[in-house]
Amino acid sequence: MKFTxxxxxxxxxxxIGDLLSGSDVPGLARxxxxxxxxxxxxxxxxxxxxxxxxxxxRWDGLxxxxxxxxxxxxxxxxHAVPGPLVESVAAVPTLLVELGDDALAGxxxxxxxxxxxxxxxxxxxxxxYALDADLADPVLLVVDGTLSLARTxxxxxxxxxxRRLFAVDGAGVLASGPAVTAAAGRAFDAGTLACAAQLVxxxxxxxxxxxxxxKQRSQFGRPIGAFQAVKHQLADVLVGLELARPLVYxxxxxxxxxxxxxxxxxxxxxxxxxxxxxxxxxTALQVHGAVGYTQEYDLGLWLTKVRALxxxxxxxxxxxxxxxxxxxxxATTAARx
Amino acid sequence: xxxxxxxxxxxxTWSERKLTDADHTLxxxxxxxxxxxxxxxxxxxxxxxxxxxxxxxxVVSMGxxxxxxxxxKALSMGADKAVHVSDEALHGSDAVQTARVLAKxxxxxxxxDLILAGNEATDGRAGAVPAMIAELLGLxxxxxxxxxxxxGSTVTVERETEEGLTTVQASLPAVVSVTEKxxxxxYPSFKGIMAAKKKPVNTVTVADLGIDAGEVGLxxxxxxxxxxxxKPPRTAGExxxxxxTGGTKIAEYLVGQKLI
Numbered sequence: 016m017k018f019t020x021x022x023x024x025x026x027x028x029x030x031i032g033d034l035l036s037g038s039d040v041p042g043l044a045r046x047x048x049x050x051x052x053x054x055x056x057x058x059x060x061x062x063x064x065x066x067x068x069x070x071x072x073r074w075d076g077l078x079x080x081x082x083x084x085x086x087x088x089x090x091x092x093x094h095a096v097p098g099p100l101v102e103s104v105a106a107v108p109t110l111l112v113e114l115g116d117d118a119l120a121g122x123x124x125x126x127x128x129x130x131x132x133x134x135x136x137x138x139x140x141x142x143x144y145a146l147d148a149d150l151a152d153p154v155l156l157v158v159d160g161t162l163s164l165a166r167t168x169x170x171x172x173x174x175x176x177x178r179r180l181f182a183v184d185g186a187g188v189l190a191s192g193p194a195v196t197a198a199a200g201r202a203f204d205a206g207t208l209a210c211a212a213q214l215v216x217x218x219x220x221x222x223x224x225x226x227x228x229x230k231q232r233s234q235f236g237r238p239i240g241a242f243q244a245v246k247h248q249l250a251d252v253l254v255g256l257e258l259a260r261p262l263v264y265x266x267x268x269x270x271x272x273x274x275x276x277x278x279x280x281x282x283x284x285x286x287x288x289x290x291x292x293x294x295x296x297x298t299a300l301q302v303h304g305a306v307g308y309t310q311e312y313d314l315g316l317w318l319t320k321v322r323a324l325x326x327x328x329x330x331x332x333x334x335x336x337x338x339x340x341x342x343x344x345x346a347t348t349a350a351r352x
Numbered sequence: 353x354x355x356x357x358x359x360x361x362x363x364x365t366w367s368e369r370k371l372t373d374a375d376h377t378l379x380x381x382x383x384x385x386x387x388x389x390x391x392x393x394x395x396x397x398x399x400x401x402x403x404x405x406x407x408x409x410x411v412v413s414m415g416x417x418x419x420x421x422x423x424x425k426a427l428s429m430g431a432d433k434a435v436h437v438s439d440e441a442l443h444g445s446d447a448v449q450t451a452r453v454l455a456k457x458x459x460x461x462x463x464x465d466l467i468l469a470g471n472e473a474t475d476g477r478a479g480a481v482p483a484m485i486a487e488l489l490g491l492x493x494x495x496x497x498x499x500x501x502x503x504g505s506t507v508t509v510e511r512e513t514e515e516g517l518t519t520v521q522a523s524l525p526a527v528v529s530v531t532e533k534x535x536x537x538x539y540p541s542f543k544g545i546m547a548a549k550k551k552p553v554n555t556v557t558v559a560d561l562g563i564d565a566g567e568v569g570l571x572x573x574x575x576x577x578x579x580x581x582x583k584p585p586r587t588a589g590e591x592x593x594x595x596x597t598g599g600t601k602i603a604e605y606l607v608g609q610k611l612i
Contacts, residue, residue: 027542030428030540031539063541077542
């Protein structure tokens with residue numbers, strides 16, 4: 016299996032990165048967290064094709080490879096972009112495509128691909144609340160094999176101020192039965208994978224910020240990055256991210272191949288990416304010291320994002336249990352042969 | 353309108369740029385190579401003109417093999433095809449030689465109406481190549497454009513220099529070089545990047561262009577770099593401690609520098 020990204024994938028990542036670097040994403044995130052979300056940057060990402068990656072061509076999408084999606088989400092995580100990206104770009108398109116209901120797909124996918132609307136999703140127990148539900152159309156709810164349109168009931172707060180969560184109630188059944196369960200399973204895998212990629216990107220950003228700071232900040236007459244204890248901590252973060260990244264790309268390949276292990280692979284990727292990103296967050300905070308958690312300093316945008324994404328789309332415990340169950344099932348099947 | 357855009361791959365201005373010890377030419381391995389930002393704007397302008405009037409945009413570049421990355425970016429933005437002059441013999445060529453080669457390369461493009469270029473590259477900063485090409489091709493040159501408009505076969509340009517703003521006109525075909533005020537370049541989209549894979553890039557050598565290899569390159573260059581030294585590090589400057597007379601001391605310093 017070849018994990019090297021193609022020149023096109025690297026160029027796509029660079030394009031997203033250039034756009035976001037020039038878009039004052041920290042300012043956007045702060046306004047978003049203060050209850051003033053705006054979709055201007057979303058529309059510009061849509062112009063690059065980000066919102067159409069998981070949408071088939073017949074619904075005006077790009078039908079991109081899941082690895083392309085991972086490339087995009089790593090970059091979105093690196094810039095801590097706010098909004099229901101995982102839901103609108105990965106999970107809901109997957110759900111609507113897998114459901115195979117042309118009326119539902121045709122109703123929303125072209126607008127989602129074009130970036131003129133955003134979608135969000137709640138799917139308890141692992142996804143109990145819907146992100147940015149007041150901005151989204153459709154707001155979808157999947158419970159026990161039933162897909163419904165949902166209406167928002169209560170606004171909730173998250174550890175990450177930019178994650179504007181809403182409790183939702185079903186308000187009109189769209190579909191139900193085993194097809195919904197199967198499609199929701201694929202959508203959960205896609206969301207888990209996108210979330211894992213976002214975590215790797217956020218972890219990478221935290222590492223870069225901490226490394227830059229360690230080179231600038233002097234103490235005891237030298238940059239703090241010259242001290243071995245600081246170097247070791249940052250090196251451990253790098254190793255963690257480097258080991259997580261192939262799991263994320265491997266899971267994307269498994270999803271593309273509709274491999275029997277795709278769910279397990281997405282779970283393993285989320286666990287590894289979450290652990291690496293959280294280590295990056297803790298280390299970045301420690302390297303920065305007190306300035307790291309001041310609200311005016313941008314580092315906090317990544318710190319809280321990583322903490323929130325760690326439990327979004329299933330906690331580490333949930334995903335470990337999924338990996339364990341998959342391995343047990345595989346062992347049982349093998350023993351029966 | 354068929355447009356030729358001249359592009360150049362340059363070392364990223366954010367990375368440390370060096371000359372090689374051996375022959376004082378650019379050390380291409382030492383820095384990240386990117387499509388020069390001013391060329392992105394030239395490509396953007398060409399695409400906007402094409403979107404308004406139709407036609408075809410051809411990218412022409414001279415540079416080593418790795419310059420394909422810069423060409424690919426221009427194609428990803430939306431240019432239709434490219435001519436890449438790549439030849440070992442070109443190493444160390446000066447502005448005049450570069451202009452000769454590019455003029456020949458432009459000659460391989462059929463039926464162009466406009467040649468667009470950046471006003472100067474961020475590495476050499478000579479800013480002479482567009483004018484030299486116009487001279488070699490016998491075309492009018494409108495340099496330092498911050499705005500370009502068309503009326504039939506006439507191109508009108510707002511030319512901005514340190515002396516001020518002038519409006520100049522020429523009949524097509526013409527050479528126009530643009531400044532960084534011309535526009536904000538687009539970012540290549542997923543679709544554009546994928547489409548660029550299939551766009552034709554015609555890679556040619558100097559021999560293909562009918563140029564003798566002896567006419568180009570470091571040996572025949574009209575300019576020679578004899579010596580290069582890194583910029584001296586910034587000195588510490590003068591520190592004024594404010595003991596109540598700080599304002600006076602700063603004023604004295606500025607008067608001494610003839611600044612006030």
